[in-house]
Amino acid sequence: MSDPAPTEIKLRTRSRQLEVAFDDGSRFELSFEYLRVHSPSAEVKGHGPGEGVLVTGKENVGVRAIEPVGRYAVRLVFDDGHDTGLYSWKYLYELGSAHDRKWAEYQERVRVSRSASAPSAEGVPAEGAKGTPPR
Numbered sequence: 001m002s003d004p005a006p007t008e009i010k011l012r013t014r015s016r017q018l019e020v021a022f023d024d025g026s027r028f029e030l031s032f033e034y035l036r037v038h039s040p041s042a043e044v045k046g047h048g049p050g051e052g053v054l055v056t057g058k059e060n061v062g063v064r065a066i067e068p069v070g071r072y073a074v075r076l077v078f079d080d081g082h083d084t085g086l087y088s089w090k091y092l093y094e095l096g097s098a099h100d101r102k103w104a105e106y107q108e109r110v111r112v113s114r115s116a117s118a119p120s121a122e123g124v125p126a127e128g129a130k131g132t133p134p135r
Contacts, residue, residue: 003089003090003093004022004023004024004026004089004093005022005023005089006020006021006022006023006089006092007021007022007023008020008021009021009066009074011063011066012029013062013063016031016032016033016060016061016062016063017029017030017031017032018030018031018032018035018063018066018076020092020093020096022089022093026093026096026097028092028093028095028096028097028099030092030095030096030099032058032061032062032063032078033058033059033060033061034095034099034102034103034106035063035076035087035095036055036058036061036078036080036082037055037056037058037106038095038102038106039055039076039082039084039085040085040086040087040088040091041082041084041085041086042084043082043084043085044085054109054110054113056110056113058080061078061079061080062078062079063076063077063078063079064077064078064079065077069086072088072089073086073087073088073089073091074086074087074092075087
């Protein structure tokens with residue numbers, strides 16, 4: 001069986017969504033942020049296993065253009081300057097069908113990253129704690 005073929009793609013700039021429909025009846029609405037942080041580019045994915053980069057701070061990213069690449073993919077031109085990822089129809093279908101799992105995994109990576117970089121609370125008195133300051 002072949003991969004589902006795209007039947008429609010719509011750029012919804014106001015809601016920051018890319019809507020993609022496929023010939024198997026699937027229709028996905030993918031946020032620009034989700035697409036940006038899951039870019040298939042080497043800049044995000046790396047060149048080999050384990051080389052990927054955690055992309056954050058893209059809550060308000062926009063897409064300026066969609067450029068067709070042959071019959072197999074589109075290039076999304078983001079307003080933060082990123083434009084090197086080629087989103088194959090197969091990859092867009094994967095992003096849509098596995099959206100909930102992939103988004104949850106991404107959010108967990110962000111949470112772990114933030115907690116790992118948070119300063120330690122060791123040696124800091126609890127809020128409202130009373131006592132004599134050290135000499």
